[in-house]
Amino acid sequence: MHNNKNSLNILKTAKGQIEAIIRMIEDNRYCIDISRQILASVALLKKANTKILNNHLESCVKNAAYSNDPKEINVKILELEEVMNYISKNL
Amino acid sequence: MHNNKNSLNILKTAKGQIEAIIRMIEDNRYCIDISRQILASVALLKKANTKILNNHLESCVKNAAYSNDPKEINVKILELEEVMNYISKNL
Amino acid sequence: MHNNKNSLNILKTAKGQIEAIIRMIEDNRYCIDISRQILASVALLKKANTKILNNHLESCVKNAAYSNDPKEINVKILELEEVMNYISKNL
Amino acid sequence: MHNNKNSLNILKTAKGQIEAIIRMIEDNRYCIDISRQILASVALLKKANTKILNNHLESCVKNAAYSNDPKEINVKILELEEVMNYISKNL
DSSP: OOOOOHHHHHHHHHHHHHHHHHHHHHHOOOOOOOOOHHHHHHHHHHHHHHHHHHHHHHIIHHHHHHHHHHHHHHHHHHHHHHHHHHHHHHH | OOTTTTHHHHHHHHHHHHHHHHHHHTTTTHHHHHHHHHHHHHHHHHHHHHHHHHIIIIIIIIHHHHHTHHHHHHHHHHHHHHHOOOOOOOO | OSHHHHEEEEHHHHHHHHHEEEEEHTTOOOHHHHHHHHHHHHHHHHHHHHHHHHHHHIIIHHHHHHHTHHHHHHHHHHHHHHHHHHHHHHO | SSSHHHHHHHHHHHHHHHHHHHHHHHHEEEEEHHHHHHHHHHHHHHHHHHHHHHHIIIIIHHHHHHHOOHHHHHHHHHHHHHHHHHHHHHH
């Protein structure tokens, strides 16, 4: 495992939050409170995503750069451009 | 239940996605694929949040407006302002 | 004017920032620094947007609620639902 | 210039939009219409930012990777991690 232990814990917390939100809806709790919890989960998922991507930079991308293999470098650069595109649209 | 059935289903789907993402990390799957799945869950949670808030508008806020009770109206308006503030910071 | 003076000032600041960013690009300044400035402008625009919407709640929406006119209330509620939809997609 | 011509044009368009929004506020135009225009500018700025960062990947980051200089590579990787952090918080 890269060292995605941190992201794993964050995702497990987010999963627990979403289970709690499901119960809030089933218990007909107040909408505004439910909304706040959903956005707290969004914040957690964004945090996990950033950690995953930074681990990727520190491992896969750095290894590619050190490999001095142009083909491998180009693949990683193009992937990062793809990441920038979908992050800009989805965050 | 307000008719938050839709949001409930979306949240259950999001929960399933996050369980799958946890397995992806445990299986040391490629970071970029994991990141994409996380952002797909963020998109789902945003969708659920919008449905919850729109149901709130159609029920609690509309009822307050029809109530012709200034105090009740002001409470709902202030709550919506709070929602605008935290949405702007968290989405 | 609703009292959108605040938003007006924020937008004028954002305009000045964007003019500065244009010069940074023309001066071939470092990409990361340019990116940071762009996101600072995004944050300003979000802030102005929230103020505009909250002023709307305090004026147009509140007046509609006090009007006790179901048609006027429904129009405002539907507009707010539209706002929630495009905010969720664009912020 | 990196070839940030595209981003330059987008930013000039965004600047024009903001000037138009300022006039909308001064003309006391309807809040919802103003809000929509602000979010259209946010979308443009995000687009410009993504282009700037992708140009950075294609030029500065790729050059560092090809340089085979560990120090230069590490600097670029750390910068990208910083970018991921502030993008996650500001987009």
